[in-house]
Amino acid sequence: MRGGMGNMQNMMRQMQKMQKKVAEEQSNLDATEFTGVAPDDMVKVTFTGNKQMKDIVVNPEAVDPDDVDMLQDLIVAAVNDAMKKIDDETNKTMGKYTKGLPRM
Template identity: 45%
Template sequence: MSNQQQQMMRQAQAMMKKMTAAQEELAEQETTVTVGGGTVSVSITGDGMVTGIEIKPEVVDPDDVEMLQDLILAGVNEAITAAKELEGEVMGGIAGGLGLPPGLL
């Protein structure tokens, strides 16, 4: 194996270590979003796992379940967007070092 190939292998191994560390960091970071004027909160980790949903009692109306469903859906979707943004921030530094286009990692 040439020196150039060995150097590329070392770089690839270092990159894998950075990616693993970044994935572990994402799994530990949590963000919470609120919708409906604070009536529904959704917590999600950076790797996309929903860890909690809180619903204020005043928004629970048996005659308007559809509104509550819409609020939960909106909260989950916003939380997913926030998790993707966090992932982009954490993984972007790694991808930038490779010269890869965003979203490829």
């Protein structure tokens, strides 16, 4: 019976270490900046890993008062590019902890 308690304590210590490591990696990921770009670099957006926009740069050539729809499309493309980069890095970094866990 004693061996069972020792194993349980070891397992709890391992879980605490893993939780701390997960929190550290998530914190690092949240602080990382990701830049998304639209075609021809007409719009660039910068987000943090926790999906907060930090900056947007619009190339003056993208500003055409007669074609606002194009500018809107460029912004959407840049934001979607940044979100994909964040998701890819999140899956790469944090996926090792969730691999094999059932989805809720």
